[in-house]
Amino acid sequence: MITSGEDDDDFIRTISDDDEIIQSSADSEDLELGGLTKKTQNSRKRKRSKDQGEIFPVATDGTYEKNKIIKRRKIRPGAAAKDNGLMEEEEGETWTAHGEDDGALDSDFEFQIGDIDNWVTEDLDGWDLKGNAAAIKITALGDKKGVDIDAIIARRGKCDTVVENGDSNHTNSEDESQRESGLDEVTGSEAEGRGIEEDEDENEDQTLDEDAFGMGVADTEKEEGDDSLAEDQIPESSSDEESAAEPVPHPDDLDYHVSSADEMDVSEEQARRKAFFAPEEMEITSKGKNKNTTAGSFQSMSLSRPILRGLAAMGFSEPTPIQTKTIPVALLGKDVVGGAVTGSGKTAAFIIPILERLLYRPKKIPTSRVAILMPTRELAVQCFNVAKKLASFTDVTFCQLVGGFSLREQESVLRQRPDVIMATPGRFIDHMRNSASFTVDTLEILVLDEADRMLEDGFADELNEILTTIPKSRQTMLFSATMTDRVDKLIRVGLNRPLRLMVDARKQTVGTLIQEFVRLRPGREDRRLGYLMYLCQNIYTDHTIIFFRQKKVAHRVRIIFGLFGIKAAELHGSMSQEQRISALASFRTSQTTHLLATDLASRGLDIPTVTTVINYEAPQTHEIYLHRVGRTARAGRAGRACTIAAEPDRKIVKQAVKAGRAQGAKIVSRVIEPSLADEWAAKCAALDAEIDSILDEEKEEKAIAGAEMQVRKGENIMTHEDEIKSRPKRTWFESEKEKLVAKKKGMVELNGAVGLGKKIVGGKLSHKDRKRLDDGRERKEGRVWKKGRGDGVEVGRVGKGKGKDGGRGGSGSGSGRKGKGGKEGGGKAKKVKGGGRR
Ligand SMILES: Nc1ncnc2c1ncn2[C@@H]1O[C@H](COP(=O)(O)OP(=O)(O)OP(=O)(O)O)[C@@H](O)[C@H]1O
Numbered sequence: 001m002i003t004s005g006e007d008d009d010d011f012i013r014t015i016s017d018d019d020e021i022i023q024s025s026a027d028s029e030d031l032e033l034g035g036l037t038k039k040t041q042n043s044r045k046r047k048r049s050k051d052q053g054e055i056f057p058v059a060t061d062g063t064y065e066k067n068k069i070i071k072r073r074k075i076r077p078g079a080a081a082k083d084n085g086l087m088e089e090e091e092g093e094t095w096t097a098h099g100e101d102d103g104a105l106d107s108d109f110e111f112q113i114g115d116i117d118n119w120v121t122e123d124l125d126g127w128d129l130k131g132n133a134a135a136i137k138i139t140a141l142g143d144k145k146g147v148d149i150d151a152i153i154a155r156r157g158k159c160d161t162v163v164e165n166g167d168s169n170h171t172n173s174e175d176e177s178q179r180e181s182g183l184d185e186v187t188g189s190e191a192e193g194r195g196i197e198e199d200e201d202e203n204e205d206q207t208l209d210e211d212a213f214g215m216g217v218a219d220t221e222k223e224e225g226d227d228s229l230a231e232d233q234i235p236e237s238s239s240d241e242e243s244a245a246e247p248v249p250h251p252d253d254l255d256y257h258v259s260s261a262d263e264m265d266v267s268e269e270q271a272r273r274k275a276f277f278a279p280e281e282m283e284i285t286s287k288g289k290n291k292n293t294t295a296g297s298f299q300s301m302s303l304s305r306p307i308l309r310g311l312a313a314m315g316f317s318e319p320t321p322i323q324t325k326t327i328p329v330a331l332l333g334k335d336v337v338g339g340a341v342t343g344s345g346k347t348a349a350f351i352i353p354i355l356e357r358l359l360y361r362p363k364k365i366p367t368s369r370v371a372i373l374m375p376t377r378e379l380a381v382q383c384f385n386v387a388k389k390l391a392s393f394t395d396v397t398f399c400q401l402v403g404g405f406s407l408r409e410q411e412s413v414l415r416q417r418p419d420v421i422m423a424t425p426g427r428f429i430d431h432m433r434n435s436a437s438f439t440v441d442t443l444e445i446l447v448l449d450e451a452d453r454m455l456e457d458g459f460a461d462e463l464n465e466i467l468t469t470i471p472k473s474r475q476t477m478l479f480s481a482t483m484t485d486r487v488d489k490l491i492r493v494g495l496n497r498p499l500r501l502m503v504d505a506r507k508q509t510v511g512t513l514i515q516e517f518v519r520l521r522p523g524r525e526d527r528r529l530g531y532l533m534y535l536c537q538n539i540y541t542d543h544t545i546i547f548f549r550q551k552k553v554a555h556r557v558r559i560i561f562g563l564f565g566i567k568a569a570e571l572h573g574s575m576s577q578e579q580r581i582s583a584l585a586s587f588r589t590s591q592t593t594h595l596l597a598t599d600l601a602s603r604g605l606d607i608p609t610v611t612t613v614i615n616y617e618a619p620q621t622h623e624i625y626l627h628r629v630g631r632t633a634r635a636g637r638a639g640r641a642c643t644i645a646a647e648p649d650r651k652i653v654k655q656a657v658k659a660g661r662a663q664g665a666k667i668v669s670r671v672i673e674p675s676l677a678d679e680w681a682a683k684c685a686a687l688d689a690e691i692d693s694i695l696d697e698e699k700e701e702k703a704i705a706g707a708e709m710q711v712r713k714g715e716n717i718m719t720h721e722d723e724i725k726s727r728p729k730r731t732w733f734e735s736e737k738e739k740l741v742a743k744k745k746g747m748v749e750l751n752g753a754v755g756l757g758k759k760i761v762g763g764k765l766s767h768k769d770r771k772r773l774d775d776g777r778e779r780k781e782g783r784v785w786k787k788g789r790g791d792g793v794e795v796g797r798v799g800k801g802k803g804k805d806g807g808r809g810g811s812g813s814g815s816g817r818k819g820k821g822g823k824e825g826g827g828k829a830k831k832v833k834g835g836g837r838r
Pocket of ligand 1: 315316317318319320323340341342343344345346347348480603604605606608630631634635
């Protein structure tokens, strides 16, 4: 609806602004579009088109219920950036303190990636959903591959290592029979023979409760004492540089921990939520039935033919429950908060309506209209590929802005104004502030995927910055498998009366997942590796992700796997972006059988072939446990999660078992004969010296590679000195100190003060923080102009006068962003909206 006569040419309110749906027929000649007749609309449309304005309709059931006409876009002249192919090189990565982002959100981290095309990464990552190995062209990744640990292992293996490979050459059918034979060998809970105990009937439950570790969830008093003991042990048992923070109950776990006082808070919180969300709050079951809406097929959603063809190409015949709920609402342009268990199709739930809406965009002038933010580079790449596939029969264009890839290549892609931008928040802000070719003024849809993870990483300020900079007339959709209080705060700041669409919100793992626990009795904690080796050599011999709390341990175990001839890949933040992509690709295509990962891989990764997740130790929180085990049993497939648990893991195991039982999940206890684990532990221990030599060799190779990189960097600087000096300094929206404070705050909220104290005292600055501090020093030396809101204000925490909801107040003044040519810009003073968003 047009707000006023004067600005009708500028702005027509969206359906989300007044929540009013105008039912109309597409066939009607006098169709009302936002209060105008079609005829009038068309004439306005032509006028706007002339004026470079845009219309982005909100459609549902094949009809436009209301057109959303956004503010006339002020096209920023494309900067005449000269891309001389120079890339800023980074120092080699080092092991960083625990709790670091694993590099996932490091906007500063940049690699030269050779031939990689940021537009089309299908060749790059080969995440072909059918697992087509031929589609993978990892070799095109350029020369910054990092040190090849496999080559070192192979080289040393030839010289002086002889490792008996045990039973590593199992076929799949052998694995299956091994798993089944375990089931046959149920020996009762007291026995320590190999086998599995099924948690099937009441009596057996009791036996498990008494004996199996973590299963006695009813025995609260006793276990309360045990827990405190376990907590005491945590700092001891994980005291290296990446020591893990003490587990504390997550807000999501409140169901299991609330005291009566807490219950009051919960009900208050529920009341607040009720007041905030749109009244149509919907909860449905996994069967897709809901009294508020009609469950339907994709066809009944009246999606356009190109979208239906894309769905068919993906093999999606019926929508999943979260898709059934989300797509019709998102097509209306409404804000959405979506929650559903892992692997339930949340990605397509927001991609499909976005594509449908984009089909009707004006095409004359390319415009970036959609931004999708997600916590890790891997997820952005994965989402990019899903979207590309779904859009195969459309002309919608995409790009990805993720850390680890060339800023300048991304800038040149942005200049082509792709319709959809998939990004990690850090890199998105970097471009938002520093790339002349990018403006967020035209964005109409914002998606925050895995929002809770983005907040955990201390990126609340970044998200706030984004939410308060993108036009508030946008549609915002937020998704996560878990909802936390921090997510709720974000929702209040960034969303407008969202519809809350929850699917099986209380069932926290999928029904097709079997959860196994292997108990390490007190005194046997140091045999953990032996148990893992036994499992991976005999039971879970392929398609298995193993999660570690510490990168260092993952890497060491990776070497051990290599020495025993197990084809394994690792994935964590101490690897270069190319190594990460290559590792994932090899695992996706079964070139490697095991993926050894940190929690970098715990969220969102969708690898349909994963049959097993092993937790080398329990994660810090129940919430992370849910995400980890959610890497298997996806989209209705079967899967197993096997957690190796010792005393320090008791609390998380207890929560997992209690939650699992509450939802009727299958929980089993696997008993492994101690002598078998001891045997493997001894074999591994015998390799200690060899592993240390391999690590030394790797260190040396890294040092050489680092030195070579510095030489190349020096040469580049000498050759292109003038151009480099003429580049405007990149800016950041908050000071380094503020950034560190925000990060610490995020950690406190997630892990409690104990974990934080350890990290600050013992931890060292991450590469990212170091670089930011360096940048800060540089900025102090010279006057640097920043782009965007508040143009002309010196770098720092500018315009942070927040409204009630965290929106930004104040007004920008002046102008002057240094253009690519190095000239101080004389751009127009830009009006900055006062008050918070909603
Ligand atoms: N309608 C559908 N029919 C069949 N398969 C589907 C459908 N929608 C999605 N899938 C498949 O389900 C799997 C999981 O989807 P997706 O990765 O979007 O889950 P998710 O809910 O985002 O999980 P997570 O919370 O772990 O990120 C993917 O392999 C996807 O191809």
